[in-house]
Amino acid sequence: MEIRDHPLEIGTHFAEMRIKIDPPWFRVLTGFLKSATMLRVRSDLGGLNLETQELIAELKKSIEEIPALKEIEEGFQNPHIKAWKTKVADLLGQGGTTCRDPLEIIKKMRSQMGSTQFVVRHSFLNQFDALERSIKQTIHTIEVFGRPEEKDILPHWGKPKSQQRALGNLMVGAEEVATDNISIHEVLDCLVSLCEDSDDLSSEMRTKVITHLNAILDDDMLQPFLTRKLDVLLGHWPEFQNK
DSSP states (O other): OBOOSSOOEEOOOOOOOOOOOOOHHHHHHHHHHHHHTTTTSOTTOTTSOHHHHHHHHHHHHHHHHHHHHHTOTTGGGSHHHHHHHHHHHHHHHHTOGGGHHHHHHHHHOOOOTTSOHHHHHHHHHHHHHHHHHHHHHHHHHHHHHOOTTTOOOOOOOOOOOOOOOEESEEEETTEEEEGGGOBHHHHHHHHHHHHHHOSSSOHHHHHHHHHHHHHHHTOGGGHHHHTSBHHHHHTTOGGGTTO
8 A cells, every 4th residue: 555646644623533442341341231220121122212212123224224225336326325314314313422423424425536436336335334333333332221311321432532634545556545435444454454465474473463353343342433534543643642
């Protein structure tokens, strides 16, 4: 990967990052909360109020529609996809703070301009994948913890750090890709692929690195964080942290 013509610039645009982690103490705490709230959170969602149950049902219906939408070659310009996005955005907007992450993702979903059909199609599918992961995580969070609007029991996931973003495009071979169209999940996928192809790692080292990377990539709790974009990631470059 090389950078040509469009050097990356660390700007001063606001970027909020909420880091979700899953250390052992958090897993223990989650297990305790699940047990302590069994009367409120049941498999039939009977402990949640009607509005929240309807929200979960509608979100699950929205996820079920995604595979068919991804088959539409026209992409985001298709009227059916536009209508679906509007419907889901309205639904997420009514869902309160718990739905903030998927709402942010769906608002940013757009076609990759000025690129080949392959890049446009790849970006289209990746954006739907990111949205699907985020909605699923939101549903899981609501089913376990409820919504803050019902009872404020959600943990605080962390505080914003850098207020900077990287601006510019990357040239990957002959393809130009904007930094705000590349997710952290995709960056780690690339790192896995590099580890698999690299001669600089022994077999044991390669297995160790890939195992750790896959554990991060497959962790449901981390998916909202992994949907953050490369421009936000590069905004945390240590050299610029105190500038």
